[in-house]
Amino acid sequence: MAATELTKADFQSDQETRWCPGCGDYAVLAAVQGFFPELGIPPERVVFVSGIGCAGRFAYYMDTYGMHGIHGRGPALATGLAAAREDLSIWVVTGDGDALSIGGNHLIHALRRNVPVKILLFNNQIYGLTKGQASPTSELGKVTKSTPFGSIDAPFNPISLALGAEATFVARTIDTDKQHLPMVLRAAAAHEGAALVEIYQNCPVFNDGAFDALRDKKRGEVNRIYLEHGEPIRNVTRDADGVLRIGGDGAPVIHDAHRADPSFAFELSRLSSSPDGPTPIGIFRDVARPVSGQELTHQLAQARAGADDSTLDAVLHAGDTWTIA
């Protein structure tokens, strides 16, 4: 099937989508289905793996191969799949609870190994499917069903976490940003190793408006600090002490996503601790590093290709043997 023949419809499954009205997941699904035809990968070579949570349903709505797994284990399932198959485009869809709480260990190790999977982290700062408990990205003091007196646990910054886990591609985007979201997905798809894309996603039922400072057209124009490689970062400067700041009158800063040292990307990730003010959006880091098993999978396939009964007989007879007539 040639790339040009593919359309959005080729990636739409016949399942009825069942997210709440107004959920940010709809926008992400539409963006993914819309941009996939341009990759030129036939749907049967694409696999969506997901965990549990609202985001987990995503796998059912793509007319590709898909596995709706267990809570937090998406990256581990995808790692096994990638180890078995070098010819697939593997995507993991996860949420902030799934990826950062119950599945935190799998997420960091998939990034550390640089497994060739693209991880879409839908961050709505709340547990949705279990009906409104605090998540690892919920802000301090947040009142939820499980934290009636306000959350006392400090939240993760997913971008900082991914960078600390040696991720080679780390980006942030927004569910409703119709230009930026596909642009980031495109870059993630082009990346050779593991890619983590944090998507700010509004939950209209349990955490409505969490990202209004960025999603809202007028406020967003002020607060979105777009990161573009090689371009000056708007409203970010480096002061006399060498510290990166929002605003200020220090030296302008040029974004460099390809810097091998992750500390610059980390500095950028620390510019905002929550999405209620000026926040960097875009690709924080995009560097090349050996991809887990990339060469190996190919070599192993070749080793296997020639193996037959005579190979097996030789293996079974290796070492000290003796024969009884």
Next chain:
Amino acid sequence: MKATETRERVVVRMAGDSGDGMQLAGSRFTDATAVFGNDLATLPDFPAEIRAPAGTVAGVSAFQIHFASRDILTPGDAPDVLVAMNPAALKANLGLMRRGATILVNEDAFSVRAVQKAGYKESPLEDGTLEGFTVKRVPMSSLTTRAVEGVDGASSRDAQKAKNLFALGLLSWLYDRPTEVTEKWVRAKFKGPVMEANLAAFRAGWSFGETSEMIDVQVKVARNTEVAPGTYRNLNGTEATALGLVAASIKSGLPLVFGAYPITPASDLLHALSRRQDLGVRTIQAEDEIAAASMALGAAFGGALGVTCTSGPGLDLKTETIGLAVMLELPMLIIDVQRAGPSTGMPTKTEQSDLLQALYGRHGESPLPVLASSSPGQSFEMVYEAVRIAVTYRTPVILLSDLFVANSSEPWKIPAASSLPAINPRFRTSPPGEDPFLPYARDDRLARPWAIPGTPGLAHRIGGLEKADGTGAISYDGPNHARMTELREAKVAGIEVPDVEVLGEVDADLLVLGWGSSYGTIRAGARRVRERGGRVATAHLHHLNPMPANLGEVLRSYERVLVPEMNSGQLAHELRAKYLVPVESYAKVQGQPLLPSEMENEIWQRLS
């Protein structure tokens, strides 16, 4: 010329500090014995600590080998000979010895300090502790040092480390083992002065046996001539399992993806397989047990042979993924090398106490096939069978092994690759005409199609949510859930399993039924009883779910049925519940294998 004596069988136990190289000496003695042509069985027994404080009882590592001129089934009961490299080794193992047995001690190691460290007040060599034993006091350390002194470039540390080779040389003379096998190994394993030092120590031990008046008799154990023709090798249960997986991968054409997290005593399988990249084996040391299982399952979705391996605490963690595999109906193999539990329990001690967990340890109605390996060599056959069932029926399978089977070794008749049963993945490759693809349609075995990513026209989504029969779409419909529950149950229940075979007189007074690694012990105990006229039959289960179709009939045809297990009676519990037969349980949970002598006693008690 020294006197010689011929024996039918001998049990030798070597014990020393965990740094003394007893496992190495034991496995070298084993290889020489195997190549010589005795039947044999071995049992390593080592502490959990890598290096427990030197000279303490906690740090003692032992290796036992039973070899004979006839077919043997177990590593033996009480050893005939104990080699004790220090006082702690003597103390830890003396209780296993019967009066009259021979004890070879490294006399040099019995200093006042070492004696006290082992918890003795006085030297056991002097205070009558060893009365009734034949004690040979051999200054192994100093004789080794003297032998190594002549080696250019060898340090005193090399001499100190080579005393296990001295002991091995002495034992090799004592039992007339071929020396070439060991010397060849030393040459291949070591280089330079270390190799020379080890060779010198080995030869010095041999010469000591030949010349010292202290050792007066050489013991001969003739070749076992009642062996089926064929080519043999010696291997332990772990090696057999690794070979079985490799064989299953090659015969099925499925790439082997093996996910594991280090855990005693299962890690050795990860080590063995990680060396087989030449055969296309992909091993992944996962971040945790959960990931290891999930990686195996993810690989299976992609059309690989997905395997994970663990021991008790790891099986707890893998449970969630195994449940998903039940729901996804994908082939997957979980190998549980059982150890003493609960929790961390005794990681280096054996037990069979995960049976009920394997059968039932998942939430919801989630049946899966459970198999068990019964001997080191048989592990090959069993893991191959487990893969065949997993692939044929599209189901996760649990294979129960245990530390005893994994670490014990025996001669194994090498099968011809062409004789192994076919394993056909039967991937769905083409769209089935005009009909929509039904991921949960079923064949006559109730297995569903395995359509892997990359296959045009068959893209589909599967997951842990309940599926509509046939289409696999998400379904919360009650009657559909009941139907799917029944189908999953019927698929596993319908797996073809060979009938259980009864050994011995069909109309015996007692049937002894075992499973897993007690196979050899039960047969050996029953054989001794039969040789003295006792009427006992034995049978062994390799398939725990489903059980053989004739099992109920077999159980009901004996007045008394004894079920020995290294747990508190889990199989007995299962048999009573399933067949309403009042089987008797013999339960042993000491972290040690059952012994033929205790089997013999238990059988006689029930016959009289």
